[in-house]
Amino acid sequence: MAKERSLPAINPPQNLYQDLMEDRVRKNLGGFRIDIPDYNKMEEEEILEIIYNQHLLEKTINRKPLIIDDEVGLQNLKQKLLAYDEMGVDFEGHDSHSFLGMTSLVQISVLKKDIIIDPFPNFSNVRKFLRDLFMDKSKLKIFCGGNNDFKWMQRDIEIMPASVLDIQVLHKLVQGESVKSEPVGLSKLVDIYMGTNISKGEACRDWRRRPLPDELVKYAQSDSYYTLAVFLEMKKMLIKQNREHLVVKAMLQTLEISRELYKWRDQDQKYFKAALKEAGGLRNESQNHLFSIVCHWNITTAKLLDLKPNLVLPTTVIKSLVLQQPSTMQGLKSVVSSQLTTLGGFVKGLLRVMTECTAFFEHTICRRCGVSGHAAGMCLQKKSKAGKDNYYDKHPLQKIADTHKHNVNYRHNKNARKKASQQEELFLLLKKL
Secondary structure: OOOOOOOOOOOOHHHHOHHHHHHHHHHHOOOOOOEOOOOOOOOHHHHHHHHHOOOOOOOOOOOOOEEEOOHHHHHHHHHHHHHOOEEEEEEEEEOOOOOOOEEEEEEEEOOOOEEEEOOOOOHHHHHHHHHHHHOOOOOEEEEOOOHHHHHHHHHHHOEOOOOEEEHHHHHHHHHOOOOOOOOOOHHHHHHHHHOOOOOOOOOOOOOOOOOOOHHHHHHHHHHHHHHHHHHHHHHHHHHHOOOOHHHHHHHHHHHHHHOOOOOOOHHHHHHHHHHHHOOOOOOOHHHHHHHHHHHHHHHHHHHHHOOOHHHHOOHHHHHHHHHHOOOOHHHHHHHOHHHHHHHOOHHHHHHHHHHHHHHHHHHOEOOOOOOEOOOHHHOOOOOOHHHHHHHHHHOHHHHHHHHHHHHHHHHHHHHHHHHHHHHHHHHHHHHHO
16 A cells, blocks of 8 residues: 655566566566456355454554465464454555566555565465455455556456455445545544554655664554554444444445456556657657667666666657767767666667668658658658558568457457456446445
């Protein structure tokens, strides 16, 4: 839930753990396989048991969290959680030094213990454990401001959870507020329902740091602990007021929020939009096209390295490359000298892009406008059917390739529309439950 600000550089966990890096690269390149539980509604008896099961937590935390970072710890935790039907959950993430961002901690609080899971050293097993836990409809997972947590679940665990409740949503129902009204933070909710003040301190931390400093451990523990504690107090209050039906209503609204699809393609669009905005001052159309090609190379390399594109090649460096157009390794290194450590062996590919793309543009005739110096895919002119037909007459293989691409895209879009329709039917069904 908390985000971080820039802090002194540390060794990225992706470079330390191979399975973590492989997972990041697969998802950066679009390899998502998000699972949706077939049946998301808890049985009525299970809901009633949770609602009328009266327990409370202390106003202050007087226990140490259990930190798990290995497979044995996960197996033991799986057995311990069998006894609990409701749990407070929170995620901590890091965005600045990963292409899509990554989950850095997962906190789970139940009545008698708080657990902090480190996903880095044992990512594959942590992912499997969390998939089983969050798709178990018999256990209620309680969040506070879970919008980001739900998206990170899709991104990193590749699931949409079952049986979830957001205490911010429940608070709005209690107060009779609109779903779109400004949410109340955890500290305020603790003050309202528990009558105590908690000092959350500064939320901007680098959650990749290992070992975790004591202050971060306490911060992470308090998030899940007080999320569960507030829910228990709210539940007690609603039972006294004979308004316990609001818990069920909050579960359904939270479930719908958790079904909002994670838009991983937004990263590409944001980068290209920002880069093109900074591309002013290029002399001609050919340079604009070369700038676009290098940006494409940059974002692809960033995905392979799991870095933000501007950490691989800043836009100012790309612009310098396009203006100077170095054709030798020495000339290239002089322009990108500040990024050589990050680029590593990828600098050879960058040199090929610079030399071959420049030559390509010089001898290419655009099939849209008939002017040499750029590719049709980057032509700024409106497509001319006559020019396109004329080009296809001279390049029959290109016509076959374009037709095949059109057919593939058509089938993909058709399947996407069908999937979206099925998703909408699911939403309508949930609303009726």
